[in-house]
Amino acid sequence: MLTVLALASVVLLGIVPEQSQAITIYTGWERHALVGSDIRLSCSFFSWRWTSDDVTFSWTYRPDGSRDSISIFHYTGGEAYVDNKGPFRDRVEFVGNPGRRDGSILIKNLDFNDNGTFTCDAKNPPDIVGRPSSVRLLVFEKLPIQAGVITGAIIGVVLGLLVLIVVIYYLMRFLVARRVFSLSVSKHGKKKKEGSQQRQGPAPPADPSKVKAAASEKKKQESRKDKK
Amino acid sequence: MLAILGGIFVLHIAAIILLLVATIDNAWWVTDTMSTDIWGRWMKMGGVWNFTDLPTGSHYPQDYLQAVQATSVLACIFSFIALFVFIIQLFTLPKGQKFIISGALQLLACLFIMIAASIYTDRFHINETDGSYGHSFILAWIAFGLTFFSAIIYIVLRKK
Numbered sequence: 221m222l223t224v225l226a227l228a229s230v231v232l233l234g235i236v237p238e239q240s241q242a243i244t245i246y247t248g249w250e251r252h253a254l255v256g257s258d259i260r261l262s263c264s265f266f267s268w269r270w271t272s273d274d275v276t277f278s279w280t281y282r283p284d285g286s287r288d289s290i291s292i293f294h295y296t297g298g299e300a301y302v303d304n305k306g307p308f309r310d311r312v313e314f315v316g317n318p319g320r321r322d323g324s325i326l327i328k329n330l331d332f333n334d335n336g337t338f339t340c341d342a343k344n345p346p347d348i349v350g351r352p353s354s355v356r357l358l359v360f361e362k363l364p365i366q367a368g369v370i371t372g373a374i375i376g377v378v379l380g381l382l383v384l385i386v387v388i389y390y391l392m393r394f395l396v397a398r399r400v401f402s403l404s405v406s407k408h409g410k411k412k413k414e415g416s417q418q419r420q421g422p423a424p425p426a427d428p429s430k431v432k433a434a435a436s437e438k439k440k441q442e443s444r445k446d447k448k
Numbered sequence: 449m450l451a452i453l454g455g456i457f458v459l460h461i462a463a464i465i466l467l468l469v470a471t472i473d474n475a476w477w478v479t480d481t482m483s484t485d486i487w488g489r490w491m492k493m494g495g496v497w498n499f500t501d502l503p504t505g506s507h508y509p510q511d512y513l514q515a516v517q518a519t520s521v522l523a524c525i526f527s528f529i530a531l532f533v534f535i536i537q538l539f540t541l542p543k544g545q546k547f548i549i550s551g552a553l554q555l556l557a558c559l560f561i562m563i564a565a566s567i568y569t570d571r572f573h574i575n576e577t578d579g580s581y582g583h584s585f586i587l588a589w590i591a592f593g594l595t596f597f598s599a600i601i602y603i604v605l606r607k608k
Contacts, residue, residue: 367501370511374518379525 243267243350247340250356253330254363260315261355262324263340267347273298276343277316277323281308283336293325307333330359449608453538456605459598460534460554464527466591467561471520475582477573485584486517486568512571516564520588523560527595530554534602541607551602558595565589 244266253259263277279293292303293312300314311329316322323342327334334357341352474485481492489500504510530553537547565588573579 370514371517371521374514375521375525378518378522 243342243344243347245340245342245350245353247338247353247355250358252358252360252363255330255332255359255361257330258326258328259330259357260324260326261338261340261357262322263316263342263353264322264324265342265344265350267321267344269344269347271319271321272345274345275318275321277318278341279312279323279325280339280341281306281336282339283333286336289337289339295323330357332359335359452605456598456601459594459601460527460531463554463557463591463594463598464524464531466587466594467520467524467527467557470561470584470588470591471524473584475584476568476588477576477579477585478582479579482579483582485582486513486520507575509571512567516568519560519567520564523557523564523591523595526553526557526560530557530602538607543607545607547602547605547607551599554595554599554602558592558599561588561595562592565592 245263246265247261247263251259251261261279263279274297275295277293277295278291280289280291282289290306292306292308293314294301295314295316295318298318302312302314303309308327311327313326313328314324315326316324321342321344323340337354337356339352339354342350471486474488474490475483476485478484483490484502487502489502490497491500492498502508502513530550533553534547534550537550541547565585568585568588
């Protein structure tokens with residue numbers, strides 16, 4: 221039993237180093253933004269090793285329809301280096317936290333020329349083997365409403381109205397029944413004080429139009445007559 | 449009594465199935481190479497069926513499309529709720545009473561699928577020469593008839 225366990229742990233330890241060399245990088249898939257607004261492109265990674273002091277983040281940009289990409293951001297040795305010559309000069313800001321494996325950047329004052337693919341590459345020495353991850357940026361003049369939102373809104377509103385109608389109906393019934401009951405109890409109390417047996421016919425209900433109220437009134441009248 | 453109950457139940461389930469197929473399956477309008485609907489469009493390109501988005505334009509009004517989507521989904525939902533309410537009312541309704549609430553809900557479902565099918569008939573594919581209405585469209589209209597019939601039965605039937 222112990223030998224089996226020892227063998228298994230040795231095998232696992234042999235497999236894990238293979239896996240631990242791969243770093244996985246996460247960015248969004250697609251981002252939508254309005255012209256003139258700012259957008260935060262997030263990038264984080266997962267690595268089996270502890271976050272080293274030599275961790276690096278690199279962002280490159282490839283315009284839509286072009287095959288070349290240019291580098292717009294690089295973080296290394298504890299220093300962030302932003303684009304100072306290219307299309308994003310003075311518009312890129314580092315808002316990430318390398319200690320928390322976050323290498324996000326903020327791009328300010330977007331324009332239609334910024335449509336394209338942004339690729340984040342992170343390295344955590346000795347974990348350097350990994351696949352860079354890309355996020356596609358789409359800049360709109362007016363944000364389009366997504367496909368299913370309006371449909372879902374209509375469905376939600378109709379169902380909500382139905383639930384509201386049911387709740388109001390039961391609430392009305394409950395309130396009216398309570399009001400009638402309390403009124404009839406007070407009337408019964410008054411009559412007992414006078415000690416009379418004048419009321420033989422049906423007593424006037426609180427709301428003559430509500431048939432149910434009259435029915436419950438009658439029931440209570442009959443139960444009171446039975447008690448008498 | 450039991451036979452009638454079984455028949456009504458089967459009718460309701462059939463109506464629900466027809467509504468679901470009409471809503472979910474993308475086949476309101478078909479041609480040789482295309483099968484399109486309220487959610488997306490299947491196009492046969494190079495022998496392979498691909499699922500693409502519906503076109504946006506004046507001949508495909510977006511607001512009417514969303515109305516058709518919403519009302520057909522609501523029809524399915526209301527028919528489901530009517531079935532549950534019918535089963536509940538079977539046990540809780542006092543004798544001699546009618547299944548009014550289930551009938552009302554089923555009638556609502558009938559109304560909604562009628563709205564969906566009518567809007568689709570009136571606003572989409574009015575000038576197209578190629579193609580014909582697909583099975584989802586036909587089932588939507590059949591479901592309208594079935595739900596109406598089922599609702600009438602609920603409203604007329606008395607519990608024994």
